[in-house]
Amino acid sequence: MDFDALLLARIQFAFTISFHIIFPSFTIGLAAFIATLLVRWRVTGSDHLLRLARFWTKVFAVSFAMGVVSGIVMSYEFGTNWSRFSLVVGNVLGPLLGYEVLTAFFLEATFLGILLFGWNRVPPNLHVIAGVLVALGTSLSAFWILSANSWMQTPAGHEVRDGIAYPVDWIAVIFNPSFPYRFAHMFTAAYLTTSLVVLSVGARYLVAGRFSEESRTMMHMGLGMVALLAPLQVFFGDQHGLNTLKYQPAKIAAIESHWDGSQPGALVLFAIPNSREERNDFEIAIPNLASLILTHELDGRFPGLKEFKPEDRPPIFPVFIAFRLMVGIGVLMIAIGWAGAWLWLRGRLFETRWYLQSVQYAWPLGFIAILAGWYTTEVGRQPWIAAGILRTADAASPVGFGAVLFGLVLFVLVYGVVFSMGIYYINRLIEYGPKGAATAAPEGLPSRPLSAAEDAAHVAIEET
Amino acid sequence: MDAIGYWLPLVWAALIGTAVALYVILDGFDLGLGILFQFEPKESRRDTMMNSVAPFWDGNETWLVLGGGGLLVAFPPAYAVIMPGLYLPILIMLLGLVFRGVAFEFRWAAKPSHAFWDNAFSWGSIVATFMQGVVLGGYLQGIEVKDKAFAGGSLDWLAPFPLFTGVALLGGYALLGSTWLIMKTEGGLAEDARGWARKLLPATLLIMAIISVWTPLAFDRIADRWFAWPNILYLSPIPIATAATAWACWYGINAGREVMPFVSAVGLFLLGFLGLAVSNVPYLVPPSITIWDAAAVPQSQIFTLIGVLIMLPVILGYTVFVYWTFRGKTREGEGYH
Numbered sequence: 001m002d003f004d005a006l007l008l009a010r011i012q013f014a015f016t017i018s019f020h021i022i023f024p025s026f027t028i029g030l031a032a033f034i035a036t037l038l039v040r041w042r043v044t045g046s047d048h049l050l051r052l053a054r055f056w057t058k059v060f061a062v063s064f065a066m067g068v069v070s071g072i073v074m075s076y077e078f079g080t081n082w083s084r085f086s087l088v089v090g091n092v093l094g095p096l097l098g099y100e101v102l103t104a105f106f107l108e109a110t111f112l113g114i115l116l117f118g119w120n121r122v123p124p125n126l127h128v129i130a131g132v133l134v135a136l137g138t139s140l141s142a143f144w145i146l147s148a149n150s151w152m153q154t155p156a157g158h159e160v161r162d163g164i165a166y167p168v169d170w171i172a173v174i175f176n177p178s179f180p181y182r183f184a185h186m187f188t189a190a191y192l193t194t195s196l197v198v199l200s201v202g203a204r205y206l207v208a209g210r211f212s213e214e215s216r217t218m219m220h221m222g223l224g225m226v227a228l229l230a231p232l233q234v235f236f237g238d239q240h241g242l243n244t245l246k247y248q249p250a251k252i253a254a255i256e257s258h259w260d261g262s263q264p265g266a267l268v269l270f271a272i273p274n275s276r277e278e279r280n281d282f283e284i285a286i287p288n289l290a291s292l293i294l295t296h297e298l299d300g301r302f303p304g305l306k307e308f309k310p311e312d313r314p315p316i317f318p319v320f321i322a323f324r325l326m327v328g329i330g331v332l333m334i335a336i337g338w339a340g341a342w343l344w345l346r347g348r349l350f351e352t353r354w355y356l357q358s359v360q361y362a363w364p365l366g367f368i369a370i371l372a373g374w375y376t377t378e379v380g381r382q383p384w385i386a387a388g389i390l391r392t393a394d395a396a397s398p399v400g401f402g403a404v405l406f407g408l409v410l411f412v413l414v415y416g417v418v419f420s421m422g423i424y425y426i427n428r429l430i431e432y433g434p435k436g437a438a439t440a441a442p443e444g445l446p447s448r449p450l451s452a453a454e455d456a457a458h459v460a461i462e463e464t
Numbered sequence: 465m466d467a468i469g470y471w472l473p474l475v476w477a478a479l480i481g482t483a484v485a486l487y488v489i490l491d492g493f494d495l496g497l498g499i500l501f502q503f504e505p506k507e508s509r510r511d512t513m514m515n516s517v518a519p520f521w522d523g524n525e526t527w528l529v530l531g532g533g534g535l536l537v538a539f540p541p542a543y544a545v546i547m548p549g550l551y552l553p554i555l556i557m558l559l560g561l562v563f564r565g566v567a568f569e570f571r572w573a574a575k576p577s578h579a580f581w582d583n584a585f586s587w588g589s590i591v592a593t594f595m596q597g598v599v600l601g602g603y604l605q606g607i608e609v610k611d612k613a614f615a616g617g618s619l620d621w622l623a624p625f626p627l628f629t630g631v632a633l634l635g636g637y638a639l640l641g642s643t644w645l646i647m648k649t650e651g652g653l654a655e656d657a658r659g660w661a662r663k664l665l666p667a668t669l670l671i672m673a674i675i676s677v678w679t680p681l682a683f684d685r686i687a688d689r690w691f692a693w694p695n696i697l698y699l700s701p702i703p704i705a706t707a708a709t710a711w712a713c714w715y716g717i718n719a720g721r722e723v724m725p726f727v728s729a730v731g732l733f734l735l736g737f738l739g740l741a742v743s744n745v746p747y748l749v750p751p752s753i754t755i756w757d758a759a760a761v762p763q764s765q766i767f768t769l770i771g772v773l774i775m776l777p778v779i780l781g782y783t784v785f786v787y788w789t790f791r792g793k794t795r796e797g798e799g800y801h
Contacts, residue, residue, distance in 0.1 A: 064522075065569040065570075068565060069562040069565040076532055078536065078543075079535075080555060083613070086544045087540055090536055090764075091540060092764070094533075094768070095771075097537070098534065098537035098768040098771065100533075101529050102771050102779070106530075106775075106779045109526045110523040110779075111782070113786050114519070117518060121789050122789060166761055166763070167764055167767070399548045399614075410555065415562075421570060425570055428573065429573060
């Protein structure tokens with residue numbers, strides 16, 4: 001494949017997978033949220049939990065459909081656009097994807113039918129189990145696909161003969177060095193993303209004075225998760241970074257835009273990396289801080305970009321910027337979580353207008369952070385498609401420029417229409433809100449303790 | 465070749481064949497409904513048609529992932545040739561499935577202004593079906609291979625035979641869809657479905673006959689397979705069974721039977737599938753790469769086969785459970801939306 005077709009194939013893959021990742025990262029958390037609501041509903045018998053579950057199930061259905069159709073595209077793109085990749089690593093990666101289909105895809109797709117349409121067809125407890133199984137399916141799917149992705153970053157348990165990778169030890173393949181960290185980091189990211197959406201939808205209703213009982217549950221559940229998970233995510237991210245330093249030092253050097261490994265690393269807040277002169281332009285940096293973060297010593301050393309041949313370095317600027325965007329959003333999430341938790345503890349969460357009014361717009365943060373994180377790790381993996389085994393430039397299919405261009409144009413057009421409509425419909429579903437809910441609590445925005453307010457709302461609903 | 469090296473690829477080829485056959489049947493009737501949308505303008509009936517498969521379509525489509533994924537698991541070299549070899553038809557098929565798939569949800573979310581998603585559902589199904597037929601035809605006519613890599617052109621599939629199989633599959637899936645409606649719906653819609661099936665069955669049989677004549681005439685390897693003695697003797701039950709099944713389908717449609725037309729239409733598909741398998745064994749990429757040439761190493765095939773042996777019965781079990789849960793007639797207005 002010539003250079004231009006390769007570039008187009010890479011753009012096509014980046015485009016399709018960027019669209020795809022948005023939906024599973026939302027539905028992984030949402031499935032768990034719905035399953036939790038259903039279980040809580042069975043335990044407490046509170047109708048508003050059922051209304052919430054039904055409402056979010058509709059949102060889930062639309063998101064899941066987009067995840068499924070964009071995911072099937074991915075499973076074929078490995079072959080259509082990256083046939084050399086399939087040939088070289090198929091013996092190792094194929095089974096991981098096979099297990100994803102066998103343990104996850106069928107489970108979630110089949111029980112989704114019951115979750116969506118089974119309200120009157122199966123007993124409530126079975127319906128709850130269907131919800132739990134869908135959540136389990138989405139999690140198993142994340143397990144396998146992240147294992148496969150991690151293997152591309154930090155391959156293990158294999159040997160290369162005549163340029164083809166063969167499996168030697170499956171446990172080492174599946175639990176390759178970066179997998180536990182990546183899984184913890186991505187799984188938490190998915191839950192955080194969904195929690196922020198739930199929190200912001202709750203805030204949106206409260207600001208509008210609608211569905212106050214449901215909104216309060218959403219805000220409590222969403223906020224509780226954000227307040228706990230956002231700091232935890234920083235910890236996972238830090239651990240993941242140390243793992244990357246050990247196994248993919250060139251990626252860390254690019255993230256920190258650190259050129260000279262003989263000097264301690266500064267934490268570069270902003271810079272334009274200059275690859276030709278191997279230094280940073282317009283740099284604003286805090287001396288020694290990167291060394292402290294990465295080596296836990298002020299004058300610790302870690303490899304700089306100069307230690308890698310130019311053809312073995314990832315593109316620096318995108319990795320550098322995407323990482324900073326991700327970390328910045330992470331800090332913002334902690335602020336949102338802790339500010340909300342503080343207001344909650346003081347009993348003022350639902351009356352603090354500035355908080356509600358700003359947090360209702362927080363829903364995109366998780367998605368942006370996830371995309372930024374994936375750009376960091378995937379662009380940072382370059383120039384390799386499977387580290388040390390196959391370069392991206394050697395991985396593409398022998399398909400002509402015209403065909404790839406035609407495909408790319410079609411993808412952009414179709415995804416543009418389908419996914420913007422999808423997001424529009426999700427917004428419309430949210431605008432309608434939970435069916436059958438009281439549009440306002442009997443006493444408006446109450447100042448009394450929440451449990452009492454919830455009880456009052458129950459009574460009001462049961463009486464009507 | 466040792467016993468494992470001989471049998472493992474055979475087992476995997478049979479598994480992938482089964483997955484593809486299940487996909488063709490299960491998503492065949494889903495896609496058939498999309499094709500039949502063209503003949504059923506009434507909104508309430510379209511609602512019922514969609515609701516009759518809404519709980520199943522996602523699971524049905526997953527067999528396509530298992531078929532494609534299975535090829536990557538067990539035969540990476542074949543996957544690496546077939547996918548680029550049929551690049552555009554596969555890509556356009558996937559985009560058709562995108563429109564068809566999201567329409568299941570978007571159409572309801574968009575109501576009352578859902579005309580766009582009616583078209584997306586129907587034309588997405590039509591495009592996906594046609595391109596699946598083209599993929600089949602392009603595969604049967606052979607993929608050019610050099611040094612284990614695809615060496616043909618991007619438009620090799622733009623030939624009479626693949627285009628004919630594209631049209632052929634439209635007829636076949638529409639037959640599956642109409643017999644599904646006979647089984648799963650009632651009243652005017654079921655009556656209309658019977659009328660469609662009465663036209664689609666002869667059309668499908670004609671298509672099968674044309675392909676049965678065309679393939680041996682065009683491809684010597686297929687002629688040798690079927691007409692060399694004693695193969696012709698062993699293989700003669702396939703056309704005979706096909707004729708008997710076709711008669712059962714015709715009888716079922718006209719005698720007011722509800723399940724028989726669907727079951728026998730599925731039988732027709734299976735027999736056609738069997739016929740194509742007979743025509744191509746042992747090639748995985750006709751006419752040059754056999755299933756043994758393309759096999760992954762035994763460690764990879766065995767590791768995933770263990771998962772298949774454990775999970776496939778479970779998958780089939782809960783799939784049957786879901787079909788059983790939503791058994792009986794789909795009535796107008798039934799659905800969760």
